Amino acid sequence: MNNYKQNAKSFPIFKNLSEYEKSTLLKDGQIRHFEKKESLFRHGDPLLNFYIICSGNIQIFRSNSNGDEKTSEILMSTDVICDNKIYEFDSTYQYNATAIYNATVIEFPKIWLRENIKKYGNFALNLLIINSHHMQMAEIATEHRMTMSATQIVACFLQELCLIYNFDPRGFELPYSKKLIASRLGMQLESFSRTLPQLLEYGITIAGHCVTIDNYNTIEQNVCNHCSVEENCLMRKNFKQKLVTSQRPNYNPEG
Amino acid sequence: MNNYKQNAKSFPIFKNLSEYEKSTLLKDGQIRHFEKKESLFRHGDPLLNFYIICSGNIQIFRSNSNGDEKTSEILMSTDVICDNKIYEFDSTYQYNATAIYNATVIEFPKIWLRENIKKYGNFALNLLIINSHHMQMAEIATEHRMTMSATQIVACFLQELCLIYNFDPRGFELPYSKKLIASRLGMQLESFSRTLPQLLEYGITIAGHCVTIDNYNTIEQNVCNHCSVEENCLMRKNFKQKLVTSQRPNYNPEG
DNA sequence: CGTCATCTTGAGGAGTGTCAATAACTGTGG
DNA sequence: CCACAGTTATTGACACTCCTCAAGATGACG
Numbered sequence: 001m002n003n004y005k006q007n008a009k010s011f012p013i014f015k016n017l018s019e020y021e022k023s024t025l026l027k028d029g030q031i032r033h034f035e036k037k038e039s040l041f042r043h044g045d046p047l048l049n050f051y052i053i054c055s056g057n058i059q060i061f062r063s064n065s066n067g068d069e070k071t072s073e074i075l076m077s078t079d080v081i082c083d084n085k086i087y088e089f090d091s092t093y094q095y096n097a098t099a100i101y102n103a104t105v106i107e108f109p110k111i112w113l114r115e116n117i118k119k120y121g122n123f124a125l126n127l128l129i130i131n132s133h134h135m136q137m138a139e140i141a142t143e144h145r146m147t148m149s150a151t152q153i154v155a156c157f158l159q160e161l162c163l164i165y166n167f168d169p170r171g172f173e174l175p176y177s178k179k180l181i182a183s184r185l186g187m188q189l190e191s192f193s194r195t196l197p198q199l200l201e202y203g204i205t206i207a208g209h210c211v212t213i214d215n216y217n218t219i220e221q222n223v224c225n226h227c228s229v230e231e232n233c234l235m236r237k238n239f240k241q242k243l244v245t246s247q248r249p250n251y252n253p254e255g
Numbered sequence: 256m257n258n259y260k261q262n263a264k265s266f267p268i269f270k271n272l273s274e275y276e277k278s279t280l281l282k283d284g285q286i287r288h289f290e291k292k293e294s295l296f297r298h299g300d301p302l303l304n305f306y307i308i309c310s311g312n313i314q315i316f317r318s319n320s321n322g323d324e325k326t327s328e329i330l331m332s333t334d335v336i337c338d339n340k341i342y343e344f345d346s347t348y349q350y351n352a353t354a355i356y357n358a359t360v361i362e363f364p365k366i367w368l369r370e371n372i373k374k375y376g377n378f379a380l381n382l383l384i385i386n387s388h389h390m391q392m393a394e395i396a397t398e399h400r401m402t403m404s405a406t407q408i409v410a411c412f413l414q415e416l417c418l419i420y421n422f423d424p425r426g427f428e429l430p431y432s433k434k435l436i437a438s439r440l441g442m443q444l445e446s447f448s449r450t451l452p453q454l455l456e457y458g459i460t461i462a463g464h465c466v467t468i469d470n471y472n473t474i475e476q477n478v479c480n481h482c483s484v485e486e487n488c489l490m491r492k493n494f495k496q497k498l499v500t501s502q503r504p505n506y507n508p509e510g
Numbered sequence: 511c512g513t514c515a516t517c518t519t520g521a522g523g524a525g526t527g528t529c530a531a532t533a534a535c536t537g538t539g540g
Numbered sequence: 541c542c543a544c545a546g547t548t549a550t551t552g553a554c555a556c557t558c559c560t561c562a563a564g565a566t567g568a569c570g
Contacts, residue, residue: 064402072394084387084394087380094391117383118376124383125342125372131386132339136349138390139327139339142397146441147319150526179548186401191526193550208534405558433517446558448518463517463567 004031004054004104011052011078012130016122025116025123029106034099040081047091050113051081056103059180062095071183074100074176076164080130086110100176150187151195155202157185162213169213259286259309259359266307266333267385271377280371280378284361289354295336302346305368306336311358314435317350326438329355329431331419335385341365355431400441406450408440410457417468424468 005026008014014022029052034040040051043062053075060073060081072095075081085091117124144153162169174181182192196206203214260281263269269277284307289295295306298317308330315328315336327350330336340346372379399408417424429436437447451461458469 062398070398070401084391087384087387114380117380121373121376121379124376124379125369128372128379128382128386129342131383131390132342135386135390135393136339138393138397142393143317143325145400146325149524177548188527189549190528190551194526196550432515434515443559444517445519445560449558451518 002031004106005029008052008054008106013052013080013123013126015126017120021120021123025120026106028112029108032105032107034103034105036099036101038099040097040099040105041093043093043096045093047083047085047088047093048110050086050108050110051097052106052108053077053079053081054104054106057100057176058103058105059098059100060095061098061183069183070186071180074180074184081105082113082127082131086113100180145186150185150191151198151201153185153187154181154192154195155199155204157181158199158204158206158211159213162211171210171212174209174211257286259361260284263307263309263361268307268335268378268381270381272375276375276378280375281361283367284363287360287362289358289360291354291356293354295352295354295360296348298348298351300348302338302340302343302348303365305341305363305365306352307361307363308332308334308336309359309361312355312431313358313360314353314355315350316353316438324438325441326435329435329439336360337368337382337386341368355435405440405442405446406453406456408442409436409447409450410454410459412436412440413454413459413461413466414468417466426465426467429464429466 008026008029009019009022014025017025031054034056040058041049055077058075058079058081059071060075061069061071063069081097083091083093083095085094117127144156148156161167161175162172165172165175178192179189182189185192199206205212205214263281263284264274264277269280272280286309289311295313296302296304310332313330313334313336314326315330316324316326318324336352338346338348338350340349372382399411403411416422416430417427420427420430433447434444437444440447454461460467460469
């Protein structure tokens with residue numbers, strides 16, 4: 001059993017399983033490396049696999065007829081790639097998955113997923129919990145898009161970024177291009193660009209790729225403070241939960 | 256075993272379970288009736304239960320500080336209410352659930368869910384499939400909101416409505432208020448109102464509460480034709496899938 | 511018939527997308 | 541090392557859509 005698989009045993013998806021069960025489950029997985037900008041699969045390809053991300057970032061996106069990419073997620077170590085159509089027979093992927101920088105994943109055939117859900121109750125529960133986190137994040141993102149200005153959304157995103165990658169708030173480099181970030185936040189690059197000078201209002205300075213966050217204390221203790229929902233939204237709380245239950249990823253743009 | 260429980264055995268959540276397993280699972284459920292506008296639970300209440308809807312419609316929504324309601328879903332017979340926080344201990348509901356008209360549900364304690372996921376592999380798989388459908392719908396709705404005009408969104412919604420409730424396209428009544436529909440579609444009532452005259456462009460006539468859809472053939476065969484995504488979106492397809500796997504609901508505004 | 515909720519219509523404004531021009535950066539090959 | 545091409549990013553002008561505020565109209569119901 002190699003290093004990647006050994007590492008993966010501590011991922012949320014294998015929580016509350018015995019050492020033996022973990023080894024059995026991981027046996028069917030194949031380690032795969034992807035180069036910068038290489039695709040794991042494309043929208044419309046036959047849906048064959050389930051993936052666990054070991055290192056690197058994976059962009060999940062769709063393209064429209066104009067060639068514009070709409071990024072729905074940027075995944076990282078410990079995340080899984082589980083297309084919603086994976087439970088159907090003869091289905092196709094609903095989106096593209098591409099490595100942003102070099103990345104390593106463990107690949108499992110889709111039948112592996114279905115069979116082990118039935119076999120291991122705790123494995124099924126882990127998947128349901130992962131999905132429920134996922135849905136919470138999606139709901140919050142939708143709520144943000146409907147209630148917050150572009151500037152607030154960007155501010156919120158940068159604070160999250162700092163938290164989840166454990167960057168130094170006194171100064172860190174953006175881990176991916178502004179184009180990708182704009183796409184991920186569902187706005188045009190121009191709109192994103194225009195928010196940057198306004199970020200000062202939220203204690204954020206950004207020059208080129210370098211970001212500084214002043215009021216980092218408030219981030220650590222607090223949930224998102226931009227939302228206008230009845231109670232504070234749980235974006236941050238969810239991130240923290242992810243951090244305590246999962247391994248911290250290594251940020252390494254060079255590969 | 257009463258009628259509601261007997262009926263529920265054919266719901267998607269109990270698919271591929273033996274008669275004995277279904278009966279065992281349903282034994283712990285309690286039938287509950289809710290009057291028009293009565294709440295099942297409120298945002299912030301201790302999260303105690305999982306629900307299966309037998310009849311009626313349930314509005315899932317949040318309120319902001321202005322008192323505006325944002326409806327995330329309008330559920331119907333065979334749907335489940337499964338707050339994403341149900342897998343955590345001592346959590347609270349993240350939204351409100353209210354009966355639009357009189358409704359009947361089966362209520363299960365949250366521990367019932369967790370234990371039976373571990374116990375019955377097929378039950379776990381059913382939940383994962385239900386969740387994956389749910390996520391697909393949410394993703395499509397987000398995509399619609401970002402790429403379609405208000406008029407297109409309303410047109411798409413009315414066509415879905417006709418399909419899923421099996422209404423007569425030559426003339427049917429809106430099953431709930433325009434205020435609620437606007438909230439469900441994430442727009443202001445005024446914006447919704449302004450789209451109505453423009454619906455003619457999409458072959459839809461609406462006068463008061465009465466809706467007529469001209470090009471119903473295209474609805475039946477086709478997926479959503481407003482989207483600008485790479486391939487046609489799967490909103491309709493998903494609805495159809497739901498229809499074949501589940502019982503047709505009875506529309507009855509009077510209760 | 512009056513009251514309340516629901517719905518429609520109008521005018522004005524804020525915010526983001528679009529188009530276009532330009533600047534900065536990246537990588538390649540001579 | 542530089543020239544060049546292609547990508548990424550910034551900035552400006554403008555248009556469009558939807559939200560907000562406000563005033564009526566319609567409908568439901570006691």
